[in-house]
Amino acid sequence: MASQEKDFVVFDKIDKSYDGEVLVVKNLNLNIAKGEFVTMLGPSGSGKTTTLMMLAGFETPTNGEIYLEGKPISKIPPYEREIGMVFQNYALFPHMTVQENLSFPLEVRKLSKTEVQDKVKKALDMVELGNFGTRFPAQLSGGQQQRVALSRALVFEPRLVLMDEPLGALDKNLREQMQYEIKHIHERIGITVVYVTHDQSEALTMSNRIAVFDEGVIQQLSTPDILYEKPENSFVAQFIGENNRMTGTVSEINGDFCSVDLDGGGSVKALKVKVDSVGDKTQLSVRPERVTINTQETSDENNFKGDIKELIYLGDHIRARVEVCGNDEFIVKIPNEGNIALKEGSTIGLTWQAEDIRALDAN
Secondary structure (H helix, E strand, O other), X not given: OOHHHHOOEEEEEEEEEOOOOOEEEEEEEEEEOOOOEEEEEOOOOOOHHHHHHHHHOOOOOOEEXXXXXXXXXXXXXXXXXXXXXXEOOOOOOOOOOHHHHHHHHHHHOOOOHHHXXXXXXXXXXXXXXXXOOOOOHHHOOHHHHHHHHHHHHHOOOOOEEEEEOOOOOOOHHHHHHHHHHHHHHHHHXXXXXXEEEXXXXXXXXXXXXXXXXXXXXXXXXXXXXXXXXXXXXXXXXXXXXXOEEXXXXXXXXXXXXXXXXXXXXXXXXXXXXXXXXXXXXXXXXEOHHHOEEOOOOOOOOOXXXXXXXXXXXXXXXXXXXXXXOOEEEEXXXXXXXXXXXXXXXXXXXXXXXXXXXXXXXXX
């Protein structure tokens, strides 16, 4: 396998079953470059945490092999893999001070006292907790404990850091603050990070690439912008960000575009992504911010009339729920420019570009 030489982590044809019958991870192939921040994203039971645990060494693949820097690691125990781990519950030793928590993985590796002190100081300074070394975990806030857990995972300078829902226990503001902190630490020291979450905004904020899991299979592996703007199937379109979906039947195909007769009435011109021929059922996906209010009648495609069912003022934009083409849950995000007079119950014109609505699989 030539790819093992340039890729830092390689999952090669990995299957995982706990009972010998049901595969929770199916034929997984994933290459991660050195210094990359890759997030495994998906709903509960999608296989993302199992994949991380196989890389950590806490689970063994049923089939296939995992390579780290070109070497197979399935038979190497976790403590010999030189991988740092950060968990949701911090996993700090409560009876040890912050300094002692960080010293522990270094002492296990038989480093000298001076080296231990230097590395602990450097790791605590990295997460701006240099003055907290003598405190016990119980004397720290949740965010501070998570930063200690992060610095402990980095203190022995591992080849790779794995993070399993590390921010799940924090409140919203603290979680967002920690997302940027982890992102900046990653950029600063250039370590390879594999991160697991079910929070799509967290994944979009932090990652170089995101692997979207469902039913043990990577549905799409892309950069955050491509994942959001160009979902490859209806699962990804629904899972990442807010999405308007409509269903219909392909009536015409013309190059990269197709016409779709909507189940709720009307016809749409859309980008042909996951349809093959006329007569195919399809699910259409268009983002709320790609829909614009059309105040004038035009002869262009994709012009519709909709009835405003609900308006929610959100400061920088107004979120309108509109009934259009038989769909009464259609969302439009309207920039708040201070000059739009909208009323619930009124009828508005809606339009979008054909390249902004994607014809995907019908599932």
